[in-house]
Amino acid sequence: MRRMARRLARGALIGLFGLLALSVAWTALYRVVAPPVTPLMLIRAATDGAGLAREWRSLDALSPHLVRAVVASEDTSFCGHGGFDWDAIETAFEANSDGKPLKGGSTISQQTAKNAFLWPSRDWLRKGAEAWFTLLIEQLWPKRRILEVYLNIIEWDDGVYGAEAAARHHFRKSASALTRREAALLAVVLPSPRHWSPTSPGPYVARRAAIIERRMAVVERDGLADCAR
Incomplete structure (x- = not known):
């Protein structure tokens, strides 16, 4: 034995x-x-019959407004942290202490790790794997690459992935030509891209986009996205 x-x-x-x-x-x-496909893309295609609209673009080919908007909306500490925003994580754990599903506290690095390598769920196994891949990309990739991959694989509507496909789908233009307002609207809908529309924004999305536009000015002024240059 x-x-x-x-x-x-x-x-x-x-x-x-x-x-x-x-x-x-x-x-x-x-x-x-470039990641050829992600688990979420495959799952959406298999379960929902969603298509796969995606056009990879280097970070230099994307509007700087979009870079600043996403940092302003998703993770203003992106250039300074090592993958985790510990204050946000502590707040999220306190909110989840009553047994509700884990949510909140994710940085751009964590979201990149989740979307590039893992399946969509909120269980502890997935969160542990997410933490591991977050550590790996922070060690093996420069910040610029993390943001580049994120902006090219993130979901922006049913079957629409990445900034270029999103810009063409929603605004009929290249991601390089996005205006400040359009970038803010795209960034705002990221938490729920299948339910919120950047082209027909409801009151909440419109208000939130205005806030993000103001934050974008701070991101630019304080160099909070300079690591992506």
């Missing part, structure tokens, strides 16, 4: 190290290669 237990433990340890090595290699590959 002891021999079998040792064999099982050894096999589990080898399997664990294999998974860790695979995750490191996968992350390193995506530093230089």
